[in-house]
Amino acid sequence: MTDFHAINIITCAINFTNSSDNYKSVFLHAKTTSMKKIITISILAATGLLFAQCAPKTPASMASSTKAPADEVAAIKQKYTQEQMDHGKTISLNSCNKCHSYHEASEFSVAKWEKVLPSMTHKAKLNDDDSKLVSAYLISNAKLN
Ligand code: HEC
Numbered sequence: 001m002t003d004f005h006a007i008n009i010i011t012c013a014i015n016f017t018n019s020s021d022n023y024k025s026v027f028l029h030a031k032t033t034s035m036k037k038i039i040t041i042s043i044l045a046a047t048g049l050l051f052a053q054c055a056p057k058t059p060a061s062m063a064s065s066t067k068a069p070a071d072e073v074a075a076i077k078q079k080y081t082q083e084q085m086d087h088g089k090t091i092s093l094n095s096c097n098k099c100h101s102y103h104e105a106s107e108f109s110v111a112k113w114e115k116v117l118p119s120m121t122h123k124a125k126l127n128d129d130d131s132k133l134v135s136a137y138l139i140s141n142a143k144l145n
Helices: 002-029 033-054 060-064 069-079 082-095 110-123 128-140
Strands: none
Touching (some): 110 128
């Protein structure tokens, strides 16, 4: 992901240098003030577009890991009802003790849960909805310290 962003930004920078050179020569050849005005406006518009393109696109799942654990828990509690969390707990009790003993939510930190849950919900063969509920339950009851 980081490599991809770096390449994206470099490509954008190269595009930008190339296009600004082109604009410069066009600009020098423009004879009238109104032509220059139009070119200037185009350059500004193109620059804006380029910068918009160059801005790193952070997927929502990545953005959440930069939040403080307590904020993340608060966000989850806002998103899911108590009923959904309880359902997540039930699913976890049924699916997360098949290969190892059941790990209580409070055994691990938010960061640890976020690290292991994608592979564990996969191992447990949970569908998307169930994975989300299990993750919501475990993360929101994680060890906070
Ligand atoms: C198919 C077997 C299997 C299932 C089902 C499974 N796990 Fe695991 N789990 C493992 C294995 C193997 C490890 C240790 C190696 C690893 O991380 O892959 C592990 C490790 C873990 C750990 C890390 C424990 C530590 O001390 O670091 C946690 C936490 C965990 N599992 C939670 C879960 C949860 C929650 C579920 C249900 C969604 C689940 N597991 C379902 C096989 C499974």
